[in-house]
Amino acid sequence: MTAIWSVNRQLFRKNAEHVKQNNSIMAVVKNNAYHYGLEFAVEQFLNIGIDTFSTTSLKEAIRIRNIAPNATIFLMNAVNEFDKIRQHHIQMTLPSLSFYYENINELYDIEVHLEYENLLHRSGFKTIEEIKEVLQHHTQNNNKRKMCIKGLWTHFGYADEFDVSEYDTERTSWLSVVNTLLDEGYHFDMIHAQNSASYYREQGVLSNHTHARVGIALYGSRPYKSISEFDIQQSLTVKGNVIQVREVNAGDFCGYSFAFEATKNNTKLAVVDIGYGDGILKARAQHEALINNKRYPIRALMMSHMFVEVDDSVNAQDEVILYNNNMRVDEFTFKGVGANSEQLSAMNHDSLIKEYR
Ligand SMILES: Cc1ncc(COP(=O)(O)O)c(C=O)c1O
Known part of the structure; x- marks a missing residue:
């Protein structure tokens, strides 16, 4: 007898289907798909019609490309391995003005998503003026081989918090950036901002957005307590x-x-x-x-x-x-044990027997 980590495939897929509904979802599959297994998770998501993925690691992005030749793959961390990005047709964040100017000549043919920093302060352009500077500089760049501006994005750092006003602040600031740029005639094929908590709080994808960028709900844990256990099920x-x-x-x-x-x-x-x-x-x-x-x-x-x-x-x-599913990761999150992803990440996949049933 040995301790076992196992996933019920059917329940995993059913949950992802229920979370997705008819919305356009970019599945966050970083950290080996929240440790559910990258190949397993991508296959299940493809199966239910999700064909857009994001991760923070180039190595994982390439693994996704090997499983999903036609998928849209978005790398949320900027890297300097530009040839690999081109070779595997991976889209990447554009994280700052300095990154743009330092790498302008190396970024040719790469599809980038302009990132807005907002309250998280982890990455991104600080102001709409910085974003416009890149948009205008790019338009005036006559170089035939230059980067391609594909998307606009941010990450909400406070969507999981209910007792403070920060989510409202970051949401308002972001919507103002999006709406101003669209009103001024800029176009982006992809606009995305929402994690699981924001996706549920907004009851779907925000208007003018093409995708919600959802992680933990797809893996069966509720980002906050008032969501019904029936709406998100743990496999x-x-x-x-x-x-x-x-x-x-x-x-x-x-x-x-x-x-x-x-x-x-x-x-x-x-x-x-x-x-x-x-x-x-x-x-x-x-x-x-x-x-x-x-x-x-x-x-x-x-x-x-x-x-x-x-x-x-x-x-x-x-x-x-x-x-x-009767003793759920999210139950212990709400009891203060640690974030859903923290409990999932702690699992030792070398010592536990791993099974997909
Ligand atoms: C940039 C980014 N987007 C989306 C997500 C997905 O968040 P969640 O798992 O809460 O849905 C994460 C997760 O940490 C993230 O870092």
């Missing part, structure tokens, strides 16, 4: 097994460094074959595990094991669920 299961059930008495310390002190005699502890070495976060182990459809408290977390306090109904070889 991932992470589970271990009870190796043995042991009894300890009041005053016994169990686990490393006094991790848990039993307060009653005959306390039953299931020893489970999954731990932080498999990617279970310490904060996740403050909560429960699911055995035979019942929740039990996790008492101590070790590298390859955990203790779960159980009752007489639990036996060796019973399955111990850490995540499934």
Whole structure:
């Protein structure tokens, strides 16, 4: 018996279909498709009619190109490997004025999306004036082989936050950039800004936008709590097994460094074959595990094991669920364990058995 990370293909696809509805989605597949597996995820997304992908890594962009010869692939980080970008027909962000002027001659034939910095301050042009400077400089550039301006984009850093006004601020500022440029007659084949939270908050793709750039919802986790669990479903299961059930008495310390002190005699502890070495976060182990459809408290977390306090109904070889559609990653996000993507990224795909069912 070994702990297993598994994905139900049918549920993964059904969820992605439900998230997409009839909207144009650019699927964010960075970090190995949120660790669901890049090839697996791209194939499922293609299957339900998503043919536009974005990632932050050129290596991943090329892997996507190998699976999807006709897809639109957008690289959200700028790189200087321009020949590879051309060779694999990858579209790329244009992240700043300095990048434009420094690389103007190397960018020929590359399709770029102008990036607006906004409140995240991670990348992008600082003002609409900077964007216009590039647009005008580009128009006046008579060089036959020059870059091609394909898109306009930003990233909302606050769409997942509800108690502050920053989302409104970044949204208003961005819409003003988009609408001013369109009113002045500029055209972009692609305009995109929304992550999962913004996509749900706006109930679809913002007007004048061609795509929403969605990640976590496609992978089955809700970006915020008031979205119904039926609207976004988790296809991932992470589970271990009870190796043995042991009894300890009041005053016994169990686990490393006094991790848990039993307060009653005959306390039953299931020893489970999954731990932080498999990617279970310490904060996740403050909560429960699911055995035979019942929740039990996790008492101590070790590298390859955990203790779960159980009752007489639990036996060796019973399955111990850490995540499934009834014990979802997003539940623990909302309980403060860590972002959805943080919990997914913590999983150790070298130690867990990986299965697509
Ligand atoms: C630039 C960019 N766009 C879109 C997304 C997708 O966000 P989410 O997973 O919240 O949908 C991310 C994720 O971090 C991102 O960095």
